[in-house]
Amino acid sequence: MASDRPERARNARWSTAVDLLAQVRREPGITRAAVARRLNLSTGSATEITARLRDLRLLTEAPAPVRGRGRPTSVLTPHPSGPLVLAAEVRQEDWRCAVATLDGRTGDVQAGRHVSREPGPVLETLGQVVDGAWRRYGERLRAVSLAVAATVCDGRIVQASSLGWGPVDLTGLTAGSGLPLILGNDATLAGVAEARTGSAAGAGTALHLLVEVGIGGALIVGGHPLTGAGGTGGEYGHMPFGDRGLRCPCGARGCWDVEVDGRALARHLGEQPPADPHTYTRQVLGRASHDAAAGRAVAAVASALATGIAGLVNAHAPDVVTLGGLARPLRAAAPAEFDAAYAGGLMTFRRARPAPVLDAAHGDDGALHGAVAVGLDHITSEAALATWADRRPTPAPTV
Template sequence: MQARTPAPADDSSAEPAKVGRAEAARWSGALDLLKLVRSRPGVTRAEAARALHVGSGTATEISARLRALDLLAEAPAPPSGRGRPTTTLHAHPDGPLAAVVDLRFADWVAAIVDLEGTLVDSTTGRHASKRPERVFADIRSALGTLAARHSGRVQAVSISATGTVRRNAIVQSSVLGWRDLEVEPLLPGVPQALGNDATLAGLAEARLSHPGRSVLYLTIEVGIGGIFVDEGHAVTGATGAGGEFGHAPLGDPAVPCPCGAYGCWDVAVDGRAVARLLGEDEPEDPRAYLIEALVNPDSRAAVEECSAVLGRGTAGLVNILDPEIVCLGGLAPELRRAATESFVSSYRAGLMGFRRDDPPRVVPSALGPDAPLLGAAEAAWDMILTEGGIAAWTEQRSA
């Protein structure tokens, strides 16, 4: 093969590569600014320039480009003494939106979320039937109605589901009785992500309440779930099914779990565990049963045992994952509070010796029941705020 002669330095054939690199750099700066506004709505343009390590002229140019594409809006910043006036940066009123769904044991929530994380529209519904085709037909109809109100601005759909998620399927949901369920697109032609509810709740807690920290998130609803989030990234494994802490063998090895294993932590800390310890039948609504048991003196011993199992398992995960913070969501803070001594003594006893002098703080959720929906919004905007996502928006607006 004949060797190719290098082009002269001033050859015009080199220009496309230069332009491509320059354009990529400009888009990189634009994405960085959009992500900054998402994490800090109302940041001033001057603050943004400092945070992104760019000059004021570059920040002004990027902001202007994003305004022209309906991606950002600017407003005058309040006067702050001497110096050149600046502006605050916000979601554009006609900008892209994300559609999010929280699919739960008895009901669902669907919402439209803007760049700043504001829920601009929402609706709810209860399961008329647990048949998945009926559930998703209802959600699809409701989400279609919401999206239609916003003139094609929805750029991604993200679903939080109560069940084990692998790639684009709910491989198991014991509380809904589903298995190996592929989730079809809810809005045709719109990119879609599917995530476990505890994973997404933990993602939201870590990013919004403890940014930049490594967080172990644990939540009790029906069973216990959670995720480890390291510097804003959920550790979900090769297929997305990671973080199924509830199916670690931290419970009674003689007790079967609906997942097919024995001794799962999942059935050792919730309403089913309390009922079993009291010699009662498994409750139809384990979550409601646990709420009642937490304030029932006759359930005290069973609640203390479940709290101890929660503390012991938490210590084991701390030893394995080494988080900076442990965040408890759902009913986990209430179980801990109802039998604090049981939790604390089991937690400390389960920690490796070197950790006991300075164990990770155990804190309650700051986001409460909204955490899975907010986590779904985080996942949706992760899809939108990419070069491909912004290119798709730009193409759509110019069509």
């Protein structure tokens, strides 16, 4: 234990820097004076710490946009040679990635469709993307943060039913670069994005739900997800809110998953289960306004979605609920049925002041924004900043 003290002391001196960098992420373009006010720092302390961060190529100051008369000022921005995160997302049909600076802004965006959904080809493509970023940015690149539509346990994919994957080994993704890999469920990370900078910003407790193939989500408290033992919490789609006669691809019966996506729509319409439930849902939504059968199917699925949300609100008592992915157009296509089912599922005492259900601000980009957020949490921790200061990587190309 005593041997850890020098390292803890080394890391602890970065505590205020961590807070300052977090504030720059919350308010991109913030001034040094505003940071001092937010963090209750004296002018001298704010000046000293920003000078240190500038010397370490973490932050720099740039002229603020001119707004009328007044004294010119400057804003805090990421240093052009500062650390970066590569954020990536794997979805059912495609992948995308972006490089993020310390203020959360992204650039160098790449995307592509899967040539095969088998794990091998998907991971080979992503590995090439990671290696390419490492060659371009060198030691400026500090971590890879990956969002995937899968159950994640102890930093590993244990099941991705929408992709047809079982356990998958991801260690090869960063083998060439040696970068840390931060792995998260897509719905959980989208919830982080909404809680930090989206429709749930400022809420103490937020429930985020995302419908793509099935439904996932996260309970976010203080900007951080409650992920449970091993990180597998938030598998809301596998709660028994559905028909016990139906078996879910996860192996359980009666999952909510199969009541709220294209598979449910197909059953209501008497059609074959779709190979791509996500695309099929969009097709049925497009018919719902002029096809009575499609309209009834959408109303039934929207009601099933709202009933489950009410149950989760009864259990968690969030300040706000945010909806991402296909949950938004499903509700918009049958608002009366959704509202009736939501109100009908709430406990009586909650109906006077029900948790508002809002559309996610980040839309389809939520999981990628969340991957950026947790990746930046990692590379701006006290230990990571201390390591950056010790190594002082040589400058590499800017984003």
